[in-house]
Amino acid sequence: MKLTTFAQNLHDLNLLKDQGIDEVILGHCDFSRFGKLKTEQYFELAKRAKELGLKVIFEWDILMTEAVFSKASQDIIPFLDSLDSLRIQDPGALEWGLRSTSKPLQFIAENGNHNIEALQGWIEHGQGRLERIVLSIELPKNKIEEYCNILDIPCEILGLGRILLFYTPRSLLGSLIDEKFTSNEEISAIGESEESPHKGFPIIENRHGTFMFHIKDFCLIDFAKELEAFGLGYLRVDFRWSEISLLKNVIQIVKNGSGSFDSFKELYPQELMRGFYLVNKTDVLFPKLKNHRLQNRDADYIGEVIEAEKSSHLAILVKNPQGLKKTDKLRIVHPKGNIFEAEIFSLRNLGLDEVEFIPSESVGLIQFVGGVWVKSHVFYQN
Amino acid sequence: MSHHFPEILAPAGSLDKLKVAVLYGANAVYVGGQKFGLRTAADNFTLEELKEGLAFAHERGVQVYVVLNSFLHDKDISELPEFISFLESIKVDAVIVSDLGVVKTVSKLSKIPIHISTQASTLNVEAAKLWKSMGATRIVVGREVSIKEAGKIKREANIEIEMFIHGSMCMAYSGHCVISNFTQGRDSNRGGCAHSCRFEYSLDMGLDTEEKKKAYFMSSKDLEGLRVLPEFINEGIDSLKIEGRMKSHLYAGTMSKVYSEALAYYREHGNFLSEDLIHWESELSKVSHRAYTQASLIEKAGEESIFNERENSSDSEWQMVGKVLEANPKSGIVIEVRNAFNQGDLIEILPFKGPAISILANEITDIMLRPVQRTKPSTLIKLPFVKGVEAFHLVRQKVKA
Numbered sequence: 001m002k003l004t005t006f007a008q009n010l011h012d013l014n015l016l017k018d019q020g021i022d023e024v025i026l027g028h029c030d031f032s033r034f035g036k037l038k039t040e041q042y043f044e045l046a047k048r049a050k051e052l053g054l055k056v057i058f059e060w061d062i063l064m065t066e067a068v069f070s071k072a073s074q075d076i077i078p079f080l081d082s083l084d085s086l087r088i089q090d091p092g093a094l095e096w097g098l099r100s101t102s103k104p105l106q107f108i109a110e111n112g113n114h115n116i117e118a119l120q121g122w123i124e125h126g127q128g129r130l131e132r133i134v135l136s137i138e139l140p141k142n143k144i145e146e147y148c149n150i151l152d153i154p155c156e157i158l159g160l161g162r163i164l165l166f167y168t169p170r171s172l173l174g175s176l177i178d179e180k181f182t183s184n185e186e187i188s189a190i191g192e193s194e195e196s197p198h199k200g201f202p203i204i205e206n207r208h209g210t211f212m213f214h215i216k217d218f219c220l221i222d223f224a225k226e227l228e229a230f231g232l233g234y235l236r237v238d239f240r241w242s243e244i245s246l247l248k249n250v251i252q253i254v255k256n257g258s259g260s261f262d263s264f265k266e267l268y269p270q271e272l273m274r275g276f277y278l279v280n281k282t283d284v285l286f287p288k289l290k291n292h293r294l295q296n297r298d299a300d301y302i303g304e305v306i307e308a309e310k311s312s313h314l315a316i317l318v319k320n321p322q323g324l325k326k327t328d329k330l331r332i333v334h335p336k337g338n339i340f341e342a343e344i345f346s347l348r349n350l351g352l353d354e355v356e357f358i359p360s361e362s363v364g365l366i367q368f369v370g371g372v373w374v375k376s377h378v379f380y381q382n
Numbered sequence: 383m384s385h386h387f388p389e390i391l392a393p394a395g396s397l398d399k400l401k402v403a404v405l406y407g408a409n410a411v412y413v414g415g416q417k418f419g420l421r422t423a424a425d426n427f428t429l430e431e432l433k434e435g436l437a438f439a440h441e442r443g444v445q446v447y448v449v450l451n452s453f454l455h456d457k458d459i460s461e462l463p464e465f466i467s468f469l470e471s472i473k474v475d476a477v478i479v480s481d482l483g484v485v486k487t488v489s490k491l492s493k494i495p496i497h498i499s500t501q502a503s504t505l506n507v508e509a510a511k512l513w514k515s516m517g518a519t520r521i522v523v524g525r526e527v528s529i530k531e532a533g534k535i536k537r538e539a540n541i542e543i544e545m546f547i548h549g550s551m552c553m554a555y556s557g558h559c560v561i562s563n564f565t566q567g568r569d570s571n572r573g574g575c576a577h578s579c580r581f582e583y584s585l586d587m588g589l590d591t592e593e594k595k596k597a598y599f600m601s602s603k604d605l606e607g608l609r610v611l612p613e614f615i616n617e618g619i620d621s622l623k624i625e626g627r628m629k630s631h632l633y634a635g636t637m638s639k640v641y642s643e644a645l646a647y648y649r650e651h652g653n654f655l656s657e658d659l660i661h662w663e664s665e666l667s668k669v670s671h672r673a674y675t676q677a678s679l680i681e682k683a684g685e686e687s688i689f690n691e692r693e694n695s696s697d698s699e700w701q702m703v704g705k706v707l708e709a710n711p712k713s714g715i716v717i718e719v720r721n722a723f724n725q726g727d728l729i730e731i732l733p734f735k736g737p738a739i740s741i742l743a744n745e746i747t748d749i750m751l752r753p754v755q756r757t758k759p760s761t762l763i764k765l766p767f768v769k770g771v772e773a774f775h776l777v778r779q780k781v782k783a
Contacts (some may be wrong), residue, residue, distance in 0.1 A: 054498035063555050065524070065678075066531035076553035091502075111558055112453030114570055117483035125516070138563060144454070165561045166579070168554045169526055172599045175685040177587060182631075188588065193581040198565050203585070212600075213563050277562065280455070297428045298459035306718050307749070307762045315749065315762055317707065317718070319397070321434065350713045350749060350762075359775065363707055363716070363762070365749070369605075374760040 001228040003254065004057070004156065005042065005237045005247065013048050013246050017260060019247050023055035025087065025236075030075060032059040032168070033208055034240060046082040058083035061108055062208050063090050073100070085131060094125075104131040106156070114139060116150060121201070123153055132156055132233065140280045145230040154233025159221050160250060161238025162202070163214035163275065172210040173203065186354055202241070217242070219272035222258035223252050242269050296333075297377065305332070305376040306363065313348075313365045316358075316378050324358040329381040332372050341381060342369045388614055388622045391443070391544065392638045395627035396425040399634045400435045405734050405774050406635040407642030410445035411435075412478060414627060418458065419449040419573060433472050435779070445475040446536055447628075450488070451499035452570040453481050453557065466491045472727055478522065480557060489517040490719060497544065500769035501557040501571070506531075511540035520544055522623065525551055528676050529610060533617025542620040547607035548637055548666075549625025551677060553579045553600045580693050601689040606674035608662055611644055612654070621650075633669045635732060635776045640665045643735070668778060670698035699782045703729060706775040707762070715765040716749065719757045723779050731768070732776045739770055 007013045007024045016024055027035020028042045028051070037045065046056050064072055073096050078208060079099055080086075088094050089108035097105045107122055107130050107366050114136060123130055134156045135147060173187045186206045192199040202213045220227065224235060237250050249264045265272060276282070302324055307315035318324045326347040332340040348365040349355050358364030392408035394400035403411050407489065409563075413435060414426045427435060432448070439446045448469055452458065459649040462484065469477065470492040477483050477494050480501035488496055497520040498504055505524045513521060520542035522550040552559060559570055561578040568574030568761050579600035586594050605625070607614070614622055622645075624637045640662045647658060661749045666674075675687040723729060725746050730738040746754040749762045757763050 017678070023593035025743060063524075063526075063558070064506055065526050066506040066534055067528075069508065073508075087739065090505065090509060091512045092504075092506040093510040095512040112481055112482075114453055114455045115459045115481070116456060117459060117486045118481055119483075121482040121486050121516070125512070138569075139559070163564060165559065165564060166554045166600070167558045168601075169601075170553065170683050170687065171685065172553070173585070173587070175688065176585065176595050176597055177589075190586040191583040193578075194577060194584045195581040196565055201583075212561070282563050282567055282574065283455075283572055285568050285574065297431060301428075301430065307398065307760065309750075312750065350708050350716050350764075352750070370747050 001224070001232050001254075002234050003159070003237055003251065004234045005244075006059075007045060007049070007244075008240065009041075010045065010048055013045060013052060013054065015244060015247060017052040017056060019251055021247075022053065023057060023084075024049050025057045025059050026083075027059045028079070029207065031062060031072060033061050033211065034204070034206070035059060040062075042079070043082060053374075055084045056082065057085045057087050057106065059087045060093055061087065061089040063169070064092065065169075069093075069096075087134075098127065098129055105129050108134040110136045110158075112136065114143070116147060118153055119147060123151060130306065134236075138276050138280055138282070139235040141223070141226065141230070141277050144227065144232065148231035148233075155231075156234035156236055157220070157227070157232060158218055159218050159224065159235035159237050159254075161217060161236070162241055163218045163273075164211060165201070165214055166212040167209060169203060169209040172381070173205040175284055178206040181184075214273070215271070216273040217268070217270040218275055219268075220274060220277055221253050221264075222261040223274070223277065225257055248340055290337075298379075300331075300379040300382060302328070302330070302378045302380060305372060305374055305378060308368065308373050308376075310368055312368055313346075314368055314372060316361050316364050316366065318358050318362055318364055320380075321360045323360055323362075324364045326356045330366075331381040332369060333377045333379070334371065334373060335375050338371060340369055340372055340376075342366075342372075344360040386615075386618045387645060388619050390638065390641045390645060391447070391621045391623045392634055393549075393624055393627040393629065394435070394527050394634065395629070397427060397431040399631055400626075401438055402445045402631050402774060402776070404439050404442055404636045406638035406692060406732075407734065408444060408619065408624075408638040410447060410475070411439060411643070412447040412449055412623075412627070414449045418452050418454065418462065418465065418484075423536045429468060430740050432469075432474075436472050436474065440473075447476040447478050447497060449478045449499070450484050451480045452503045452573060453569075454484055455499075455572075458572070459483050459487060462487050463491055466494070470494055476520065482516065485513075485516055485518065488780070495519040495520055497542075499556075500546065503555045503557050504535075507535050508537045510535045510541055510543075514541045520620065522546075522621075525605070526555065526683075528681065529613045529617050529619065529679050531615055532619055536618055536620070543618075544578050544621035544623055545614065545619050545679075546605055546625055547611075547614065547622040547641065548605055549629075550672070551602040551605050551625070553602045580665050582692065593630055598690045598692065599688060601672075601691070601693075602677070602683075603687055603689045604672045605676035605677050605679075606671075607679050608644060608666065608674060608678060609654075609659060610679050611641075611648060615648065630670075630702060631705060631779060632732075632776050636665060636669045639732065639734070668698075668700040670701075677725060699780060700778050701781050702776060703779045704763075704777040706731065706771060706773055706777065708773055709767060709771040709775070711730070711767045713764065714767045715771050717763050717765065717777055719759055719761050719763055721759060721779075722757050724756045725754065727779060729779045732778060733770060734772070734775070738775075738778075739768060741765065741768060 131283040303319040389409035392403035480499035562570040562576040
């Protein structure tokens with residue numbers, strides 16, 4: 001397993017070389033969400049990286065509407081000779097990369113792609129041109145292991161760095177400051193909400209839009225040995241908002257195990273979290289989002305009680321195409337779960353006529369059944 | 383120049399809402415089953431309801447698309463084949479998908495047309511070509527795409543294009559927000575969005591002052607594209623989508639009615655009269671909504687597209703007071719009451735076509751024919767019969783001057 005990281009200046013490049021890293025991700029300000037390199041700086045770094053024997057990975061991870069894409073796909077051409085691999089996230093950039101260049105491609109599949117069919121699908125679509133796939137940090141470790149074993153190209157995952165929560169192309173901070181904001185500047189803020197228990201979300205606005213990050217940084221470096229055993233190809237460490245001098249500490253932990261991890265945490269400027277690495281249970285709350293007692297509307301479902309008047313009647317809006325017959329025996333489920341069984345002694349339509357049958361989409365009135373209330377569901381009793 | 387007219391695609395969060403949307407003029411509806419969609423808290427459809435809803439819609443020439451637009455995990459994918467077989471057996475018109483794993487699974491197991499959800503944030507021609515090569519027949523483009531860009535995507539990728547014309551908007555690129563996942567343990571891309579973008583935030587912007595800016599800075603205004611309907615038509619957009627499977631019957635009905643009437647008018651006359659636009663906009667405003675914006679339909683959404691206010695549904699001037707269950711000279715008009723109104727109040731019944739019918743509710747009785755002074759929610763009341771009123775008509779009332 002190799003480490004990969006970003007460089008923002010010559011000093012960073014030299015540090016990477018000194019620490020035995022053999023590739024570097026370069027972010028140009030026009031193509032990379034958080035890239036700050038201007039063209040001249042980029043070429044200077046790309047040249048120096050090559051001299052140092054570092055593989056140059058050009059990051060093109062912005063999402064692009066057609067107008068932006070048309071321009072970017074022209075503007076990127078002068079950079080192609082300088083790079084060894086193109087790293088993309090927008091599916092349009094992937095398609096363009098496959099058709100318009102012969103460069104190796106690294107596909108960032110961090111957004112969704114939580115199933116093997118999707119990941120294999122991207123790789124198949126890459127027709128042998130994808131040299132790496134970047135996995136989502138929402139994957140638990142058993143899935144990382146499984147995917148590293150099944151997929152036939154190397155996988156990469158974030159090992160240390162900010163967690164991006166939100167990405168919009170709209171300018172959300174610029175309107176809040178009084179001074180004139182030019183699109184080439186970056187604005188930053190720290191946000192908190194009384195409606196969230198988390199305080200201190202870093203927020204950035206730059207030429208590509210507005211981005212919000214988690215209050216804690218993501219960290220798996222203490223699991224590096226395990227990830228290596230899983231067959232992970234690359235662990236990405238991102239010091240763009242911290243201190244790249246900590247790279248040597250990271251390398252120590254990755255090489256020698258997590259023994260020095262506690263002291264690293266002391267040095268690292270942000271609190272750290274491992275996210276869903278041990279388990280992802282982000283769907284367990286779903287059953288509580290609605291009343292599941294009222295979700296079973298199967299073939300026996302007749303309809304819903306829409307009026308209940310004590311000692312008088314229940315009005316049932318019949319939904320079942322078979323309608324409601326006076327001879328039907330009923331099972332009624334209260335929203336709180338209580339179940340009542342009832343026979344029909346009186347069945348009337350809305351004209352208050354005694355009838356034998358109420359068709360679908362009509363209302364039938366039966367005698368009141370104690371305990372039953374509005375929104376109760378009515379079923380045929382089998 | 384002959385025009386290709388788009389369909390009006392309405393949300394249907396339940397079987398009842400599907401019927402409302404269809405009866406009020408939608409050309410197509412989109413619905414969710416009990417799993418695999420992004421509206422976990424909506425009623426959604428059981429298998430029986432999907433069958434019935436499809437039959438109801440197809441009898442009236444209306445298409446039904448089923449959302450499978452969650453980003454699924456392996457265990458979810460393993461449950462998918464059975465549902466896909468069912469959907470194919472009942473002949474759904476398309477599925478709406480955002481995850482490549484789902485695209486591949488649907489393609490492998492069925493011939494159901496695949497629409498790529500806006501959740502996949504397809505924003506450019508090349509991305510559309512990619513999805514087409516994977517079997518997609520339609521792209522629901524990201525809400526950041528302008529109508530002109532969408533027209534170009536359609537022409538150059540040679541694929542059907544669907545665009546949102548109305549409703550709430552994610553501020554983030556759809557599918558690219560995981561605030562709920564990491565702060566509330568609810569996967570926003572599997573239906574658990576906690577709407578953290580609607581919260582008020584205190585922002586420390588590093589200014590000289592100690593004061594923090596307070597703002598609902600991530601909350602978008604609602605999309606409203608009525609006035610640019612001709613642009614959608616000129617660019618050949620195939621489907622105009624109304625957001626809102628979680629929204630009310632009144633919303634589903636009003637949106638379906640207004641947009642289908644506006645489209646029909648334009649089809650007949652080739653233009654809009656300003657008085658008609660004012661009327662339709664007035665109708666749209668009678669449903670609870672945030673301030674409207676055209677967002678990025680014409681040019682990139684700017685500052686004016688940020689709502690920056692607290693959510694407050696009680697701000698609406700109008701509310702739905704009920705739904706007509708039955709209307710005939712013998713029984714009169716039977717209304718299922720959703721919000722209370724008083725004897726003597728002016729209420730409006732919204733017919734499937736044409737102007738609202740105003741009724742002064744002077745004679746209200748309960749279904750046992752006892753006089754009622756003030757109606758109560760979750761009860762049935764009767765009004766004297768009025769010609770033109772039918773079952774499923776929605777009843778609304780102005781509640782604020």
